[in-house]
Amino acid sequence: MLRNLGFRTLRSSPQALMPLRATQRFYHDKVLDHYNNPRNVGKLDAKSQKVGTGLVGAPACGDVMRLQIEVDDKGVISDVKFKTFGCGSAIASSSYMTELVRGMSLEEAGKIKNTTIAKELSLPPVKLHCSMLAEDAIKSAIKDYRSKNPTLGPDAAKGAGAAATAA
């Protein structure tokens, strides 16, 4: 539902259509691929103890990104969903981020840098901010998960086994 809303808005606005037409000339193929076939779009239960939600960006700026992670009892990201309202690069950055973090520990995922995403998607300078938004989103989701599970502490990933036993 949310996904449809976002995509319909993008397509129905004439201003948003212009970058779409320009994509064939300006966007890298990888951005187009993620834009046309976004991975892991959707929503997890934000109220669940196992789910961390990151919501970043500002509607006024035209980019809002929601990224959610589900963490198993070993401290590994077992499921991940996103929903982004924004430009093609922002959608591609978050889509690629979901592919990247699945199966990672929280510690590994928290170390992902915007430059990794920008490089993979060959983002031009002006679009580096989109990859930064994706980095902010995963960090915010991890922070939310940790605030829900304070017993895991900031070193949850390192001591995941011990923490899980303790819990």
Next chain:
Amino acid sequence: MIRSRLLQGRAVARIISSRGLSTQQYHEVADECLESILAAYEALSEKVPEVEVELSQGVLSLELPHLGAYVINKQPPNKQIWLASPVSGPKRFDYVDEKWVYARDKSTLGAILKSETLQAVNQELGLDLE
């Protein structure tokens, strides 16, 4: 008369940060900032022809030899200036105490540009901006 109005303007600017700026004040200080950056790089490009700079509709595009393409743009909805640097990546600056400051590490737009320019062309950038 004009001088005292200018001084008043400065006093006002000193106590307000980005969030307290009116839209009009934001555009004034942001335009002034981009124009001073433009002027500094135009002056530099006379010594180093590989430096290319252009300012159009609140977006400044800059090309530094060995480093690559920079984009510095106004972001009016949150009264910020955004920088995309091929060296230090993307940053968003708020106007605080007459400086454009990156909230996360307190670095300033002027200092970043001066340091990366020195790295690129081994010349000081004559930029009167912290």
